[in-house]
Amino acid sequence: MGALLGYPFAPGCGRGDYDWIVGFQSSTPLARSCLPDVSMLLYYYNMSRPKSQGGSVSRGLTISQKILARGSDRDRVEPGEVVEARIDLGVILDKVGPHVVNAFRGLGARKIWDSSRILINHDMIPASTVRMAENQRMLNAFGEEQDIDCGMFGEGIYHDVVVDKGYVRPGYVIIVTDSHAVTLGGYGAFATGVGISDMAMAMAKGSLWFKVPATLRYEISGTLPGRVAAKDLMLQLLGQGTAAKATYRAVEYGGPSVESMSVDSRLVLANLSVEQGAKVGIVEPNEATMAFLSERLAGERPESVTSDPNAEFAELIRMDASRVEPLIAKPHSPDNVVAVSEVAGTRVDQVFLGTCNGGRGEDLRAAARILEGRRVARGTRLIVIPTSARVARETEADGTMQVLREAGAICCNANCGPCFGQHQGTLAPGEVCLSTGNRNFQGRMGSNQAFVYLGSPYTAAATALNGEITDPREV
């Protein structure tokens, strides 16, 4: 047993979430040397499990069960079990990346187990502080040393970049040092946020333990009314207090409404799953998703994944999309949801159209339809940040960006922007912002005396137009 060493991290990075880890100094070549032990452990574990499970043979599996069974080379896994699953993709971000690198070295690890399955992405680019610049430089050096894809300079926030680069498939087990990893569930992946030790171990051995979650399934039918977006649908779920129900669980989205949804809308559903406390938020891939992914996989059509018709869900909640209205999450919690009409007239200093929740092509086009030929209210800043350079190119090509610029928007390069208060567009004390993002915790976007409201891209555009929170159906 080795000595426990403390590792001070790279000069004061992060938000205090990850500032220390126990490490072990060893000159050991790493490779896959720990895998035999893990498989041994699993062997004993499986041997000790009850063999008969009373009629369980015919029970179907949920998407999460299927993915974790595949990842751990099992026929089936049951909720509550712990399995060691292979990692298909791991993403390290500039926000906490240096801690991960130190933890990785602290484990005695030298080489990433498979350099094609670990990526580094800079979400906060270009750097706005010396600390961030140092972090990014350190990560680039590590990326070069490990021969991993780190050449993503300014291509956007990771959720979109990794997909565009062809790293994502339905059925993948994906981990990211970020809670909004769940967004990749929008492509049918089991994607979840992890801490630094978890990422470091996964980088070294290529697998990680997971407790198989029970699944809460939303069965959604009906069509969203005009100027009502997937964001409103999710705000309704958050506001209904289903939040607690999703804690620990996998959330699955299916039904006719989801089946006909665009790829961009599906990502909105998956993204907000974590605000319900879910471990993963998986949307059953539809034809649009498969075609989208196939384009990014050189025409190859990946295998899809769906829940069996007789799968066992911990809970099934049905909802009717046609009854959803424009909604707002008031400060300081995403589940503090009211109808837009209840807060209509609230003056705003800033409107932010962007983030992994609300900065894709569909979102920007929705806003542009409302702002076309009009001007943002005097005294209100409209900040527009696309999720990726690809989204920027597409919305430039179809004229969307032009419309937004002419309306008076400040358009920035693809990054996280003001979303967590450490980059551009931070708020002053007393300022009010309406954001298409996913979190409005106190202090999240700058001053902890600022007020953040969350709404759809339609609501954001209507609000920018009037300088006060406005129902998008009334402009």
Added chain:
Amino acid sequence: MTAIRRDRSSRDWTFSGRVWKYGDNVNTDVIYPGVYLEITEISEMAKYAMVGEGERLVRGARSGDILVAGHNFGCGSSREHAPLALREAGIAVVVAGSFARIFYRNSLNVGLPLFVCPGAHDAVREGDSVIVDLEQGTLTDAAGRVIKGQAVNEYELALLAQGGAVASFRSGLAPESSG
């Protein structure tokens, strides 16, 4: 290749100790305040366990004590100091109605046993002597009543037996270096 010994059976997974009682939603800033994040010595970290709500635990805790809390224990940031500090302060096992997901992972990674037992909080008082059996998934209170919780599965026990996932990982490296 050296196989991991499955010493789950050779180890006793019952803990008897005195109760330190806390409420619902105890967050990581209470368990280990952010101002101490720069400390790198584990023994030093033990001095700040739970100081976010005062010093009663660090002043009085003895090795083998048991922390009993309500729901959502460990919510907040993902700092791994939180389970480490509790472990080093002498807490043998944390019992709660539920745990925040990342705290749960971190605890198993650093080798701090957790026991999910929603009925425990109402059944015990601070200072009570209780017995927790991780394999059976039970807490026996001061009056001898048995409260059922979720038994810890074999996989987790095997990891805990090795000091957690991180230690297990490291011991997995050892054979290679000698061979």
